[in-house]
Amino acid sequence: GAGVSQSPSNKVTEKGKDVELRCDPISGHTALYWYRQSLGQGLEFLIYFQGNSAPDKSGLPSDRFSAERTGGSVSTLTIQRTQQEDSAVYLCASSLASRTMNTEAFFGQGTRLTVV
């Protein structure tokens, strides 16, 4: 089947505007992650969803960032009042998971966000 799909692939927005980034995980995968990668930097964990459990939001950098996952499938990452430091590649990943194990994560191609 298809891999993790993210849209848009590129997004340019003006400072202060809100943006929504979408992730379609691999069908059947119960876990979904968001990471971001600033230019030349490593991956930074943002948020994790697993089934019906409360998401782990510990990596969200500020309250301008939020994410939801509807119906246990598609996820949307929203950034309000974007700032230039929000410019980065936002990566989504999914995996099969249970309470006792978590398989390897498969990543999408990312959304490159540029705030001007």
Added chain:
Amino acid sequence: DAKTTQPTSMDCAEGRAANLPCNHSTISGNEYVYWYRQIHSQGPQYIIHGLKNNETNEMASLIITEDRKSSTLILPHATLRDTAVYYCIVRVVNDYKLSFGAGTTVTVRA
């Protein structure tokens, strides 16, 4: 605190085996070793993982020392398309977070 240590960069000749080392001297008994790679402008790609036995798949082999304090990822016949940043990660099997360090930038040269 970094759980793994990898060389910053390495070069490899096309067609030769690439051996990528990783030190994880503080690894716990229930932590697995995972390898991912990230080709320029793409999302990370899973390569292989193991606990204590050596593992092989269609992409690579993973050799883990008996004391589990280090491991080596082997790309048996490197191609130019293997040029990427390679990340060695240790994590407990039911832990969801992947902590990516700086990785090793591997450049395969013709």
